[in-house]
Amino acid sequence: MPLIGYARVSTGDQTPLPQSKALQSAGCAEIFEEHASGGIRARPVLARVLERIQRGDTLVVVRIDRLARSLSHLLEVIERLEAKGAFFRSLQDPIDTASPQGKFTLQVLGAAAEFERALIRERTKAGLASARTKGRVGGNPGLRAKDPGALRKVRLARQDSYMKRLNETAQDWVPHVRHLRPDMAWEDVLRIINGPLTLDRRWTQSRLLRAVKAYVRERFLPAEVLGRARRRETDDRLPAIVAAIKGGDPDMTLQAICERLESMRERTPRGRTSWQPSSVKMLLDRAEHLGLLLGDKAPR
Numbered sequence: 292m293p294l295i296g297y298a299r300v301s302t303g304d305q306t307p308l309p310q311s312k313a314l315q316s317a318g319c320a321e322i323f324e325e326h327a328s329g330g331i332r333a334r335p336v337l338a339r340v341l342e343r344i345q346r347g348d349t350l351v352v353v354r355i356d357r358l359a360r361s362l363s364h365l366l367e368v369i370e371r372l373e374a375k376g377a378f379f380r381s382l383q384d385p386i387d388t389a390s391p392q393g394k395f396t397l398q399v400l401g402a403a404a405e406f407e408r409a410l411i412r413e414r415t416k417a418g419l420a421s422a423r424t425k426g427r428v429g430g431n432p433g434l435r436a437k438d439p440g441a442l443r444k445v446r447l448a449r450q451d452s453y454m455k456r457l458n459e460t461a462q463d464w465v466p467h468v469r470h471l472r473p474d475m476a477w478e479d480v481l482r483i484i485n486g487p488l489t490l491d492r493r494w495t496q497s498r499l500l501r502a503v504k505a506y507v508r509e510r511f512l513p514a515e516v517l518g519r520a521r522r523r524e525t526d527d528r529l530p531a532i533v534a535a536i537k538g539g540d541p542d543m544t545l546q547a548i549c550e551r552l553e554s555m556r557e558r559t560p561r562g563r564t565s566w567q568p569s570s571v572k573m574l575l576d577r578a579e580h581l582g583l584l585l586g587d588k589a590p591r
Contacts, residue, residue, distance in 0.1 A: 292378075292389070293348045296322035297340055299357045301329065310353045317382055319351055329360035331458075338462030341368065342487060342540050345547060346376035354383045374489040454509065457502050463488060465512065468503055471535050472516035479528070482555045483535050527581055529560060533571060534578035545571045 296314030298307035307324040314322050325336035337358075344350060350372060352358045358381075359365040369379050369388060378389040387393035464484045471480050477496055485493040494502075506512040536551050537543060543551075545568035552566050559570050 293321075294319040294351050294380075295340065295344060295348055296351045297325070297337065297358060298322060298353065299325045299327060299329065299334075299337075302326065310357065313353050313382060314351055317351060329356060332364055333458050333461040335462065339540070341371055343542065344372065344375060344377045348375075349378040349380050349389060351380045351382065353381070355381050355386065370489060371492075375487075454505065457505060460492075463492065464494065464499065464502065465506065467535070467539065468499075468516055469512060470538060472503075473518040473520050475531055475535065476520040479532055482557070483532065483539075486536070486551045486555045527577070527583070529557075530574045530578035530581060531583050532557065533574040534583040537575065537578075 294317065296311070296317070296319035298310035298314060300307045300310075305326075307326075311322050311324060323336050323340050325334055327334045327336070340350065350358075350368075355365060359368060372379050373388070378387070380387040380389070380393070385392065385396050467480060467484050471483070477500070481494060481496050481499055484499070488494075503512060503516060507514050507517060533548060533552070536548055548571045549566035549568060552571070553564065556564070558564060559566055560574075
């Protein structure tokens, strides 16, 4: 069972070396290090690790707080691993999803998170009911009076909240949009983005377009990504898709690309639903010939 380590420190002044040594002692063949705040979910190295992990692999950290700073983020990462048939282990915490004890601990954490959400809902309802009995009306007085200043503040707050939610998922879609648009149609970009995601995290085209427009407006993405898709010849569509998948993870194996294409329900050049590594290799060679493939390292 391959072990893949992840070490994180918050600032450039800190060193992940102690974590890396502990992960190496635990048997991790590969160790990824990242300098980023734990409060930021959109971490490029973590995103690359989650994309790279395959069935049977185990993601290992020294402590839970090196991976996530909130219970919801921890459970979200573990759900993504489980969807791939992979596992999670923390060396200094009683969590190892490959063991019955670790699964039980995870179930307890999930129940605790749901209990916390239920308590918050109940407190909110109780507070509103108490206010009504005392004759107080909930909400913002300025909004009730349709005051322009109050309306503007609420609009800006909603925009900030929306951008915060987008930032938490940016690693799922921004790299693909940046590299594939406008060369590829939105329908194909969407399928490439949704390929590795669990059902509850997948995007619709309207949601994706709204997110991209927001990032363009904030200048996080160039305006060109919203341009009209360039017309493609029928025979270079599949090479472009395979090249995009490989571009997202240059170390992805031919078999892993096959599985990704099947999860996208993409048919082979002969119209079949089951992909073979030889077909993927042929398309990669075609993509390289067309100049669609960055680099010349083919997957093994």
